Amino acid sequence: MAGGCPAIPWAPADARPPRVAMTTTVLLFASWADALGPRLAVELPEGAQVADLLRELSSRTTGRALPDPMVAINQRYAPAAQVICAGDEVAIIPPVAGG
């Protein structure tokens, strides 16, 4: 789902967004974990999409040859336009190799 984030239940309908940025914890695996560690806190503007996260991460891996990853949100593959919400479980999935 590429829609918006769930409303915050305690916020009045006309309230301003409670934050302008959110810190998202990102899980990383395989070559991406080797490069950036298995867990990373990333500051993203509210409304940021998967593509924004990938841009931010690629700026931290300049000069390293890493394979293009998929992104999973709450354990499901997410398209580039999907919005990342506060509290989402976000993971960087390098090319898989099971079997």
Place this chain on the structure above:
Amino acid sequence: MRVALIDRPINVTALVAEVAYPGTGATTLFVGTVRDQHAGRAVTGIDYDAYAPMALRECETILAEAAERFGTDRIVVEHRLGTLAVTEASIAIAVAAPRRVAALDAQRYVIEAIKARVPIFKREHYVDGTRAWVDNRGGSVVATSGAPVETTP
């Protein structure tokens, strides 16, 4: 249907017994093993790692798809994690169905979908002491250190 990520050797006989039921006319067993070479390089072992909660969830989705398409839910998958030596089984899939075509087709569907979609990762160990993450697309091999090594499918 059952899926597990395990850190002990796979007991393939137990998997075959687990899927058996009185209506079984055909049982298939697929076992994937660690090979001693990949893309022309001599391999001595493989580390398997996973995004475990998503890997289990994705495998369960795949088994549900197979049950829907091929009409059998007598399917069990076990995948090893950790360090495996050459000839050790990394994955085993057992399928039982009333007829052989359903069992064979479901088997093929499940292994191909796992290889394409499930977030499991492997790092090969080579005889020269280097290690590299590899993928199932037959594409690039990312060295743990140093420049990427290009391989052919």
